[in-house]
Amino acid sequence: MRVALFVTCLVDTLFPRAGIATVKVLERAGCEVEFPADQTCCGQMHRNTGASVEAARLARRLPDVFAGYDVIVTPSASCAATVRETTDLGVFELSEFLVRELGVEDVGASFPHRVTYHPTCHSLRALRVGDAPLRLLRAVRGLELVELPEARECCGFGGTFAIKNADVSLAMLDDKLRCVRETGAAVCTAADCSCLMHIGGGLRRAGDYVRTLHLAEILAS
Amino acid sequence: MASRGRASPDHPDSRGRASPDHPGNGRGTGSSTARAAVLGRIRAATRTEAAQPMTVPRDYATRSPLAGPAVTDRFAERVAEYRASVHRIAPGEVAERVVVLARERSARRIVVAPGVPEDWRPDGIELVADRSLASSVLDGIDGVLSGCALAIAETGTIVLDGTARSGRRALTLVPDWHACVVSADQVVGSVPEAIAGLREAATAGRPLTFVSGPSATSDIELRRVEGVHGPRRLDVLLVEG
Amino acid sequence: MKVGDPQLRRNLRAATRGIRQKRNAVVAEVEDWEELRVAGEAIKRDAMGRLDVLLEQLEDAVTRAGGKVHWARDAVEANAVIGDLVAGHDAREVVKVKSLTTDEIELNQALERRGITAIETDLAELIVQLSDDWPSHILVPAIHRNRSEIRDVFARELGLEGLSDDPEELTDAARRHLRQAFLRARVGVSGANFGIAETGTVGVVESEGNGRMCTTLPPVLITVMGIEKVLPAWRDLEVFLQLLPRSSTGERMNPYTSLWTGVSEDDGPGEFHLVLLDNGRTRVLADEVGRDALHCIRCSACLNVCPVYERVGGHAYGSIYPGPIGAILTPQLRGIPGDADELPWASSLCGACADVCPVKIDIPRLLVHLRSRVGGSDPALRLMGWAMAGRRRFEAAQLGRVPGMRTGIGMGAWTKGRDLPPPPRETFRQWWRRTRG
Numbered sequence: 092m093r094v095a096l097f098v099t100c101l102v103d104t105l106f107p108r109a110g111i112a113t114v115k116v117l118e119r120a121g122c123e124v125e126f127p128a129d130q131t132c133c134g135q136m137h138r139n140t141g142a143s144v145e146a147a148r149l150a151r152r153l154p155d156v157f158a159g160y161d162v163i164v165t166p167s168a169s170c171a172a173t174v175r176e177t178t179d180l181g182v183f184e185l186s187e188f189l190v191r192e193l194g195v196e197d198v199g200a201s202f203p204h205r206v207t208y209h210p211t212c213h214s215l216r217a218l219r220v221g222d223a224p225l226r227l228l229r230a231v232r233g234l235e236l237v238e239l240p241e242a243r244e245c246c247g248f249g250g251t252f253a254i255k256n257a258d259v260s261l262a263m264l265d266d267k268l269r270c271v272r273e274t275g276a277a278v279c280t281a282a283d284c285s286c287l288m289h290i291g292g293g294l295r296r297a298g299d300y301v302r303t304l305h306l307a308e309i310l311a312s
Numbered sequence: 313m314a315s316r317g318r319a320s321p322d323h324p325d326s327r328g329r330a331s332p333d334h335p336g337n338g339r340g341t342g343s344s345t346a347r348a349a350v351l352g353r354i355r356a357a358t359r360t361e362a363a364q365p366m367t368v369p370r371d372y373a374t375r376s377p378l379a380g381p382a383v384t385d386r387f388a389e390r391v392a393e394y395r396a397s398v399h400r401i402a403p404g405e406v407a408e409r410v411v412v413l414a415r416e417r418s419a420r421r422i423v424v425a426p427g428v429p430e431d432w433r434p435d436g437i438e439l440v441a442d443r444s445l446a447s448s449v450l451d452g453i454d455g456v457l458s459g460c461a462l463a464i465a466e467t468g469t470i471v472l473d474g475t476a477r478s479g480r481r482a483l484t485l486v487p488d489w490h491a492c493v494v495s496a497d498q499v500v501g502s503v504p505e506a507i508a509g510l511r512e513a514a515t516a517g518r519p520l521t522f523v524s525g526p527s528a529t530s531d532i533e534l535r536r537v538e539g540v541h542g543p544r545r546l547d548v549l550l551v552e553g
Numbered sequence: 554m555k556v557g558d559p560q561l562r563r564n565l566r567a568a569t570r571g572i573r574q575k576r577n578a579v580v581a582e583v584e585d586w587e588e589l590r591v592a593g594e595a596i597k598r599d600a601m602g603r604l605d606v607l608l609e610q611l612e613d614a615v616t617r618a619g620g621k622v623h624w625a626r627d628a629v630e631a632n633a634v635i636g637d638l639v640a641g642h643d644a645r646e647v648v649k650v651k652s653l654t655t656d657e658i659e660l661n662q663a664l665e666r667r668g669i670t671a672i673e674t675d676l677a678e679l680i681v682q683l684s685d686d687w688p689s690h691i692l693v694p695a696i697h698r699n700r701s702e703i704r705d706v707f708a709r710e711l712g713l714e715g716l717s718d719d720p721e722e723l724t725d726a727a728r729r730h731l732r733q734a735f736l737r738a739r740v741g742v743s744g745a746n747f748g749i750a751e752t753g754t755v756g757v758v759e760s761e762g763n764g765r766m767c768t769t770l771p772p773v774l775i776t777v778m779g780i781e782k783v784l785p786a787w788r789d790l791e792v793f794l795q796l797l798p799r800s801s802t803g804e805r806m807n808p809y810t811s812l813w814t815g816v817s818e819d820d821g822p823g824e825f826h827l828v829l830l831d832n833g834r835t836r837v838l839a840d841e842v843g844r845d846a847l848h849c850i851r852c853s854a855c856l857n858v859c860p861v862y863e864r865v866g867g868h869a870y871g872s873i874y875p876g877p878i879g880a881i882l883t884p885q886l887r888g889i890p891g892d893a894d895e896l897p898w899a900s901s902l903c904g905a906c907a908d909v910c911p912v913k914i915d916i917p918r919l920l921v922h923l924r925s926r927v928g929g930s931d932p933a934l935r936l937m938g939w940a941m942a943g944r945r946r947f948e949a950a951q952l953g954r955v956p957g958m959r960t961g962i963g964m965g966a967w968t969k970g971r972d973l974p975p976p977p978r979e980t981f982r983q984w985w986r987r988t989r990g
Binding site: 102134142152215255258259 | 861971
């Protein structure tokens with residue numbers, strides 16, 4: 092199957108490894124991956140902060156950028172949700188694509204570490220990916236999956252909320268980190284690099300040994 | 313805009329249709345200006361709406377899946393969960409049960425809703441008739457015996473409708489103990505069935521009171537405390553057969 | 554917004570998590586919960602679309618049943634009507650049921666200025682009133698107070714010595730104190746959860762019995778109802794009497810619901826006044842997206858799942874309506890621009906509120922909509938938006954070649970508690986070009 096990769100501005104710029112891993116996983120699952128280079132950003136940040144003119148301009152570009160592709164896959168649940176809300180394009184977040192569209196749970200990965208999964212608000216409530224990420228993780232050889240306590244609580248990123256309301260954002264982060272540590276996991280994973288940037292940033296500031304990795308990076312191992 | 317006390321039945325303010333020219337409430341020009349202004353604002357705000365009602369999708373259940381004795385069982389179960397006491401008795405046993413309960417509740421005098429049938433009224437306890445008793449008098453009475461309009465199994469609710477059998481509202485509110493007789497054939501399964509069954513009372517303008525257990529508050533550190541202002545003891549006499 | 558003090562946060566967390574669990578349990582019992590929500594939303598949407606007609610119908614039905622209907626454009630007008638009614642009866646005090654609407658218009662203060670005492674009869678409102686405080690939660694207004702604080706307030710204000718801090722004893726003290734007020738009061742004041750246009754029925758949903766007391770015992774009853782509370786048909790109650798108790802207190806049914814129409818002979822008040830209140834609601838109605846906030850049935854389920862509310866508490870919202878619903882309702886009621894313009898920003902848009910709202914208000918969507926109305930989006934972000942609208946500009950920005958780009962957005966606030974991610978050696982597209990050509 093031929094798919095277009097929508098890598099997202101954040102992954103493209105700050106977390107390319109998640110994008111590279113996404114390509115690898117899709118290819119292992121038998122897809123032919125193409126990268127339409129005119130892509131930039133879905134406009135989510137602008138949409139959420141009331142910059143509706145800029146958001147609309149970015150959304151308008153998308154159908155041309157992905158012209159000719161029936162299937163678009165992205166490693167970001169929040170961007171998938173945005174594109175679905177602002178266009179008619181057939182866009183999927185990686186885990187829902189693998190499990191629900193391709194019917195694949197075992198992508199041939201091996202990752203012998205203890206891992207905990209944080210369901211990001213967009214994957215949980217906007218896309219309702221359900222347990223797709225967990226199914227994929229359970230099929231990874233050697234991976235010990237530990238349930239995250241209070242998993243459904245927001246991590247506190249919330250886009251510009253993390254900056255405009257930094258104190259509350261950090262209070263929420265504290266609770267999320269406490270739960271992550273409780274699992275004893277070596278790695279915390281999720282379907283959004285934005286939340287992982289926030290969680291990972293907090294872990295690094297605390298000098299914690301726990302790492303954050305995007306779901307794709309584990310699946311590509 | 314001063315009120316002139318209780319409006320008599322002949323006062324034009326208290327009865328009769330509000331005509332288009334009448335302010336609608338006899339309050340004078342102040343409020344009719346407000347009325348026109350508010351309605352005007354609403355119309356300006358919604359001018360793009362259709363005047364016709366939207367169709368409301370009512371795909372929810374309008375009947376309980378339970379039938380027959382299962383309905384009564386569910387009602388008894390649910391009322392008990394509220395920590396009201398349920399007593400399942402046969403017809404004819406009401407009066408004697410009331411006496412037993414009155415003893416347990418240390419109630420010597422109880423007021424009886426006017427429509428309560430003769431055979432519910434027990435001997436051996438002082439019964440007070442409700443002749444528009446003042447609330448302060450009711451406050452000195454130990455309990456009240458009434459029937460009800462209907463009951464809801466799903467939620468363990470009793471509905472009083474202000475008729476003679478339920479009694480006027482103050483009757484089942486002020487005394488500290490309420491003994492309420494519910495006949496099994498008065499119990500409906502679900503809230504929608506109850507609302508349908510009460511339509512006539514509502515259209516006739518009767519006051520309705522839904523009672524689901526004794527009164528409660530969770531206002532102090534969220535610990536539920538029973539019995540604030542309504543009757544602290546509620547005994548439901550569920551008559552079957 | 555400031556994070557609340559540890560005691561407040563502990564109380565709030567315990568309270569909200571507790572109610573949340575109860576709510577989840579009783580909602581799980583209801584197989585047709587989604588269908589009820591869909592109906593609830595539709596009924597409200599329909600009602601807002603024909604609000605004028607419905608209010609006229611309600612007025613008509615109440616009047617025919619012997620009640621009197623008054624209209625109030627704003628708080629001042631409402632308070633004047635109510636004050637005049639009370640004064641006209643030579644009453645120096647009223648007994649009140651908790652009503653957010655009366656808190657919104659600051660009725661108690663207005664009556665006080667006319668020498669009329671409004672006695673709050675909900676236990677929590679009594680606590681808040683006696684401690685000269687402000688409610689912090691729609692449903693459990695004294696949630697920020699623990700039992701020993703309450704004991705102290707009662708001992709001091711009610712002159713009760715030797716009172717323990719046992720909740721049952723405290724409740725009993727309140728009961729005895731208030732019963733005297735109920736029995737002597739000549740005027741009762743309440744709010745209304747709904748008013749049914751078809752039949753003229755007005756209703757109050759409550760737990761403690763003080764609602765029954767205030768709407769039954771005094772000879773005069775004044776009910777203040779926001780205009781958005783009107784429901785079209787008697788039948789609609791079958792939906793809301795299921796949605797409201799399960800969403801608010803996590804019960805199958807709340808202890809008491811009182812429904813009355815006008816006045817009834819020899820039963821309850823001989824005089825009933827319904828005050829229909831606008832006070833900014835028509836302003837909300839004028840925003841075709843924002844008006845969904847008027848669908849709110851004041852259950853507070855959204856408060857109980859909001860991570861922001863849990864950490865800042867109700868007072869931080871500076872309004873009678875806190876939490877997610879407050880963030881979308883208050884700015885619109887007050888008017889934009891106004892002093893509540895910050896509220897739509899006080900959210901991470903997690904969406905937990907939308908999941909639990911019994912009438913399906915899409916709170917995150919409304920928050921975003923209001924953000925564009927109140928303004929406050931970052932100029933650096935807008936600059937980024939320009940940069941991202943073209944491939945070459947985007948790639949230049951990625952490589953830090955557009956001035957002010959990489960570090961444009963509030964990095965100070967980020968690094969307050971988090972490290973920045975280490976910059977990668979190459980961007981994704983650089984990798985793609987290098988390896989895939």
